[in-house]
Amino acid sequence: RKEVEQDPGPFNVPEGATVAFNCTYSNSASQSFFWYRQDCRKEPKLLMSVYSSGNEDGRFTAQLNRASQYISLLIRDSKLSDSATYLCVVNRAAGNKLTFGGGTRVLVKP
Amino acid sequence: DAGITQSPRHKVTETGTPVTLRCHQTENHRYMYWYRQDPGHGLRLIHYSYGVKDTDKGEVSDGYSVSRSKTEDFLLTLESATSSQTSVYFCASQTDSGNTIYFGEGSWLTVV
Numbered sequence: 001r002k003e004v005e006q007d008p009g010p011f012n013v014p015e016g017a018t019v020a021f022n023c024t025y026s027n028s029a030s031q032s033f034f035w036y037r038q039d040c041r042k043e044p045k046l047l048m049s050v051y052s053s054g055n056e057d058g059r060f061t062a063q064l065n066r067a068s069q070y071i072s073l074l075i076r077d078s079k080l081s082d083s084a085t086y087l088c089v090v091n092r093a094a095g096n097k098l099t100f101g102g103g104t105r106v107l108v109k110p
Numbered sequence: 111d112a113g114i115t116q117s118p119r120h121k122v123t124e125t126g127t128p129v130t131l132r133c134h135q136t137e138n139h140r141y142m143y144w145y146r147q148d149p150g151h152g153l154r155l156i157h158y159s160y161g162v163k164d165t166d167k168g169e170v171s172d173g174y175s176v177s178r179s180k181t182e183d184f185l186l187t188l189e190s191a192t193s194s195q196t197s198v199y200f201c202a203s204q205t206d207s208g209n210t211i212y213f214g215e216g217s218w219l220t221v222v
Contacts, residue, residue, distance in 0.1 A: 032208065043200055043213035044153070087153070091208060097143075097168075098204070098211055102152035 001026055004090050006101035013078045013108045020074040021104045023088030032091035033064055033071045037084045038103065044087055047073075078108045113137060116201050116214035123221055129188040131217050133201030141204035142184040143211070144168075144176060146197040153200065159184055191221045 006023045013019045025033075033050035048055065050062040050071050061074040075082055088101035113136035123129050133142065144156040145168075155168030157176040165176050173195060175187045188195055201214040 034210075041198075041216075043215050045213070046210055049209065089211075097155065097158060099155075100145075100153040102150075 002102075003027060003092075003099050004088055004101040006086075006088050006104045008102055009105040009107075011104065011106045013075075013082075013106060015078060015080060015108055015110050017078050018074065018076050019078055019106060020072060021086070021106075022070045022072045023101050023104075024068075024070045025088075025090045025099075026069070027090070027092055028066075028069060030069075030090045030092055033062075034089040034091075034098075035060075035062055035071075035073050036087040036089055036100075038087055039084050044100075047086070075106070078106075080108050080110065082106060083108045114201065114203055114212050114214045116199075116217045118217060119215065120218045121220070123191050123219070125192060125221055126190050129191050129219065131186045131199055131201075131219070133184045133186070133203075133214055135182055135184075135201075135203040135212075137203060137205075137212070138181060139203035139212075140181070140206055141208075142178065143202040143204070144174075144184065144186045145200045145202065146170065146195075147200060147216075148197050156186065156199075188219075191219075193221050195219065196221045 035047040036044040037047045038044040054063045059076045063072045085103040085105045087103045143158045145153045154170045159165045159178045199217045204211045
């Protein structure tokens, strides 16, 4: 089983709609969680950190469920520019390394 | 964004030749990483570094070596390139708090 797993998608989303997807992690000692965004042929860039209480940044909301060991990302009022691959990132307890999920591809269409 | 650059950005090389990719960061970050990204595998850690001359292996380190003689530079060497090492390679550096990792723009390597 992979340490961090994501549905690869693609999630085809009408412009203006809401889309949500999850990421599961296997190490219960994981301490920090992030969502990164990656555009085609570009480097990943930090979208947002995920806090225990959940957090929101504009149209984006991230949640952490430690009991079920998953994090989620919700995008409201989707824009064409939201089309990208969203990477779930988990900081393992040992060392300071980050482990990446395979990414969820989102395609927002007019 | 953190100042992190990679060179070369694109390279075509022949099987069996050595190749060195360079990563340079200007943020004085202690932690640096080399990943490769391939379809169906996502980002996989090759090697990482906790500081000057302090490196360790990641999950796909076979066929690769690294060196870090200065805080700002982290070199990845393919000792004898193979076609399976055709990939895009991303360098990254991480803040000391561990909260954020910044990526370089990637190096596209083709081994023919």
